[in-house]
Amino acid sequence: MRRYWSLWRELFTLSWRRQRRHTAATLTAIALSTLAVPVCAVALRRAVDAIDGGHTSTAVMAAAVAALAYAVSLVLQDTAGLLRATTNDRLGRLELHPRIHRDISRVHGLEHLERTDFLDRMTIVRLGTGHVTMSLWNMVLAVSNVLKLVLAVLLLGTVTPWLGLLLVFAALPVWLDHVGQRRVRRVEVETSEDHRLHRRLAELAVSASAGKELRVSGTAEDVIRRQTTAWYAAMGPRARAQFVAGALKLVGWLVFIAAFVGALALITHRTVHGHGTVGDVVLAVTVAMSLRQTVASTVMSTTSTASARRVLDPYLWMREYTEREATRDQGEQTPPAALTDGISVENVSYAYPGTDRLALDGVSVTLPAGAVVAVVGEYGSGKTTLVKLLQKFYQTDSGRITVDGIDLSRLDTERWRDRSSAVFQDFGRFRTTFAETVGLGDLRHVNDRERIQRALGEVEADDLVRRLPNGLDTQLGRELGGLDLSEGQWQRTALARAAMRTDPLLFVLDEPTASLDAPSEQNIFEQHMARARHLGQRTGAITLIVSHRFSTVAGADHILVLDKGRLVESGTHEDLLALRGQYADLYRLQADAYAESAPATTEEEDA
Structure with missing residues (x-):
């Protein structure tokens, strides 16, 4: 509970600083609603007793106070x-939601976005951000309702102490509901992976990009079947848990109703036998009638506060994780202004979270300063994993990577990526x-039109800009009322974005032209090769x-061939062709495939 109170205190401080008028108005309304019914009941007792005693002015004054308190309670309900x-x-929307995304992005690596335990909690938190902030107000409301109950019991105790036992019976449905909601929270966490799968399949079924393949391949029914299976796997246990929680809540309410009926019978008996005043009867009935609503509100607020744990626990877990990981292996050293030796990969091994298979297995190689290094291999050979390790998206499981002799883990992550x-x-x-x-490639120059145009020119995207209806100011994305680009055009914008930085130490092209035609690919590679030579001379960039x-x-200075990590x-x-090894075999296979797919010559057609 200390963690929850600490979070609520933090949320209240944030709300008071950023939304002071709204926060003050909300607290005032809750405070007035807490006092309205007790004031009304006491005023009614005073009015009735004054009438019985013949004190007209006192009765009128008390009745006016009762009417005002009742009116306030009605207005404050809404x-x-x-x-x-x-x-x-x-x-939630203006403060906490951006903070959650900021916390996630503070983690310099990518491992957390591939861990199921993190993804399960992130799914719950992203869909329930409002529950995190509402838990603060539910807690305030719960405290207010408890105060209402205490005041009600104290007032009933002035009639007879036996009526104070109603508070005990009022606590029973709260406790039983808490037991049921605890079961619901546990089941929701256990089934969150199936729930996430259901949502992903549901999005796939209505996606325009996936819709083409689903219709051509005729797999829409299979996707719907899998979606239904995932829904039953997630919602079946949740429905059963909700049923058990509802049954427990019903039992608690039945017990309280029985106690409430007994309390009314006791009040009636005392009145018939001349114990107490008529005002006491009016007070008891007024408080008792409001007690039902107060108990219902107390159950609802305490239940909402307790059920918020299904979001609060994942949120606190995520926050503690991101705080811990944001500072882990961040490094403090500044990267060199220029590379003189290069990057050394020393016996590096790495396996992705949740698997024992090594994506990289004991890789050792030196990437000389100023060199153009190509990495080839079949799919799943570890090419992209090597790139991600060099970018500090992951930390090596064993071995190390050095930059001009400095361990990569000791380099400040943000500064290293600023030079990439x-x-x-x-x-x-x-x-x-x-x-x-395009300008997002170098945020410091995001509004520098001259640099943006130069980056576009380096990837032959000038013609693309000229075809856009509003040129550089064209809004992208049909969902935002803008224009959508083809796959190849999106890839050119990514290439231009990478060309925005003019002094990187590491320049990575990971399958950069997969969506382009062969002539465009060749032209862009020639331009990037020239740019690589220029960067290599200036900063020793690799x-x-x-x-x-x-x-x-083929024109790279060094070629690395990876196979199964x-x-x-x-x-x-x-050298590799002369070696007649795996590279030579793959090169000849691809060359033969291109030769077979090439158009026939004039002589072949005449023959």
Whole structure:
């Protein structure tokens, strides 16, 4: 509970600083609603006793107070809820939601986005951000309702102490509901992976991009079947847990109702036998009638506060994880201004979370400063994993990587990436203006039109800009009322984005032209090769090219051949062909495939 109170204190401080007027108004409304019914009941007793005693002025004054208190309670039933919802919405959407995404992005690596335990909790938190902030107001409301119950019991105790036992019976449905909700929370965590699968399949079924393949392949029914299976796997246990929780809650309510009926019978008996005043009867009935609503509100608020744990626990777990991982292996050293020796990979091994298979297995190689290094191999050979390790997206399981003799883990991660530039095969598609989607490659120059135009020219995308309706200011993304690009055009924007930085120490091209035609691919590679030579002379930058098309990597200074996570061959294009090993076999297979697919010559057609 200390963790929850600490979080609520933090959320309240944030709400008070950023939404002071809304927060103050909400607290005032809750405080007035807490006192309205007790004030009304006491005033009614005073009015009735004054009438019975013949004190007209006192009766009128007390009746006016009772009427005012009753009117306030009626108004606050809606106003307090509206204020609470508005304040919560502003706090969640404007403050907490961005903070959650900021915490996730603070982790420098990518492992957390591939761990099922992190993804399960992230799914719960992203869908329930409002529950995190609402838990604060539910807690405040729960405290308010408990105070209402205490005041009600104290007032009933002035009639007879036996009526104070109603508080004990009022606590029973709260406790039983808490037991049921604890079971619900446990089941929701256990079934979150199936729930995430159901949502992903549901999105797939209505996706325009996936819709083409689903219809051509006729697999829509299979996707729907899998979606239904995942839904039953997730919602079946949840429904059973909800049923048990509802049954426990019903038992608690039945016991309280029985106690409530007994209390009314006791009050009636005392009145008939002349114990107490008529005002006492009016007070007891007024408080007793409101007690049902107060207990219901108490159960609801305490239940909501308790059920919020299904989001609070994952949120606190995520926050502790991101705080810990954000500082782990971050490094403090500044990267060199220019490379003189290069990057050394020393007996590096790495396995992705959740698997024992090594994606890289004892790889050792030196990437000389100023060199263009190509990495080739079949799918799953470890090419992209090597790139991600060099970018500090992952930490090696064994071995180390050094940059001019400095361990990569000791280099400041943000500064190292500030001296890196990359195009990945799963490049981003940013739905902003065209200028911004290119300028994001170097945030300091995101509005530098001259640099953006120069980057576009380096990847032969000038003609693309001229065809856009508003040029660089064209909005991208149909869902935002803009224009959608083809796969090849999106790839050109990613290439231009990577060209925004002019002084990288590491320039990565990971399958950068997979969506382009062969002539465009060749032209872009020639331009990037020239750029790589220029960067190598200026800063000793290393250009790392990952490609499955061997014709584009033949001009590299060094070629690394990976197979099942191991470095099996390395050397120049000519050296590897002369070796007649795996590289030579793959190169000839690809060359033969291109030769067979090439159009026939005039002589062949005449023959």
